[in-house]
Amino acid sequence: MARTLLTPAASxxxxxxxxxxxxxxxxxxxxxxxxxxxxxxxxxxIRGGELVGLLGPNGAGKSTLLSLLVGLRRPTSGHCELFxxxxxxxxxxxxIGVTPQETGLPPTLRVGEVADFAAAHxxxxxxxxxxxxxxxxxxxxxxxxxxxxxxxxxxxxxALAFVGRPRMVFLDEPTTGxxxxxxxTLWEVIRAFHAEGGTVLLTSHYLEEIEQLAxxxxxxxxGRVAADDTVxxxxxxxxxxRVSLLADExxxxxGILTSERVDGRIHLLTxxxxxxxxxxxxSGAPFSxxxxxxxxxxxxxxxxxxxxxxDDAPAGTPAKTTQLGNGPWR
Ligand SMILES: Nc1ncnc2c1ncn2[C@@H]1O[C@H](COP(=O)(O)OP(=O)(O)OP(=O)(O)O)[C@@H](O)[C@H]1O
Numbered sequence: 513m514a515r516t517l518l519t520p521a522a523s524x525x526x527x528x529x530x531x532x533x534x535x536x537x538x539x540x541x542x543x544x545x546x547x548x549x550x551x552x553x554x555x556x557x558i559r560g561g562e563l564v565g566l567l568g569p570n571g572a573g574k575s576t577l578l579s580l581l582v583g584l585r586r587p588t589s590g591h592c593e594l595f596x597x598x599x600x601x602x603x604x605x606x607x608i609g610v611t612p613q614e615t616g617l618p619p620t621l622r623v624g625e626v627a628d629f630a631a632a633h634x635x636x637x638x639x640x641x642x643x644x645x646x647x648x649x650x651x652x653x654x655x656x657x658x659x660x661x662x663x664x665x666x667x668x669x670x671a672l673a674f675v676g677r678p679r680m681v682f683l684d685e686p687t688t689g690x691x692x693x694x695x696x697t698l699w700e701v702i703r704a705f706h707a708e709g710g711t712v713l714l715t716s717h718y719l720e721e722i723e724q725l726a727x728x729x730x731x732x733x734x735g736r737v738a739a740d741d742t743v744x745x746x747x748x749x750x751x752x753x754r755v756s757l758l759a760d761e762x763x764x765x766x767g768i769l770t771s772e773r774v775d776g777r778i779h780l781l782t783x784x785x786x787x788x789x790x791x792x793x794x795s796g797a798p799f800s801x802x803x804x805x806x807x808x809x810x811x812x813x814x815x816x817x818x819x820x821x822x823d824d825a826p827a828g829t830p831a832k833t834t835q836l837g838n839g840p841w842r
Contacts, residue, residue, distance in 0.1 A: 520677060535679070535680050540554075540555065542589045543585065549735055560680075580599075583598070607679045623655050638676075641653075768788065781811055
């Protein structure tokens with residue numbers, strides 16, 4: 513695969529002296545649908561060359577945020593800049609590539625025709641053969657898109673985001689439905705684009721993907737930014753630990769954030785494993801097979817979301833118990 517294919521067209525790869533250019537800036541930007549507030553006023557900046565992961569449970573407002581940033585929707589209040597201009601103007605939108613969560617590819621058009629159609633919107637597009645080769649679709653060039661497998665359709669949808677040599681790509685769950693090998697190949701594409709100076713904002717429900725790719729993670733919960741930091745800092749921020757054990761039941765001890773039973777083992781998430789284990793022993797409840805480890809990123813975000821929800825809940829509302837591994841995180 514030729515890495516130069518992914519070199520962003522303009523100067524994002526080699527910014528002049530000083531700070532890199534601002535790719536995205538929102539100021540008090542909000543969005544409501546009727547009386548439903550999907551996004552509360554949000555101030556967000558993404559510098560040129562950053563690779564940012566956007567996480568949040570279903571309905572948190574991720575797609576709404578993306579649609580505002582790429583100019584598909586208008587904010588209800590505040591505003592948004594894309595490379596210093598209005599994202600609703602084609603001149604600024606031409607600097608970006610987008611893979612939406614769902615792509616309606618015309619089923620009777622051939623893969624090559626779809627690539628040509630997308631390419632026609634840009635002055636200096638990636639040639640069809642190079643683009644398809646890069647995404648492993650060259651042998652499907654004459655196939656109607658309706659005859660592609662789900663994974664091939666997804667690869668084509670991601671390829672189209674790169675056809676105009678964008679300075680920034682917005683990828684909404686780019687690897688959903690792909691097998692592990694194809695997912696890793698796409699990660700390489702995204703990494704190569706980033707290494708060449710490209711800016712990326714990506715949502716994913718594979719937390720491993722965010723851990724593997726992102727420098728920075730923005731967590732949205734209920735239309736608000738619950739956290740905006742590095743992956744490592746976020747882990748430190750919550751400092752949750754996972755205690756798992758074999759037991760018939762565990763008494764309701766104070767340090768338990770979440771509790772889940774899987775295949776006979778009980779998994780507890782806690783901010784202080786030492787204190788929880790002490791309390792368990794003191795309670796006299798029989799248990800065996802004790803294991804303690806750091807929480808995964810997914811578990812850390814669950815804790816964060818619960819804290820944000822508890823902060824928002826009316827006084828006196830009992831804290832909700834989240835079912836790990838079965839929760840709404842995407
Ligand atoms: N066109 C619409 N009309 C009314 N409400 C909407 C519309 N689009 C989104 N919403 C609501 O706004 C909120 C945010 O939705 P959004 O799709 O942005 O969330 P999301 O984080 O992308 O969710 P998911 O991970 O499920 O895709 C949700 O409560 C959703 O029901």
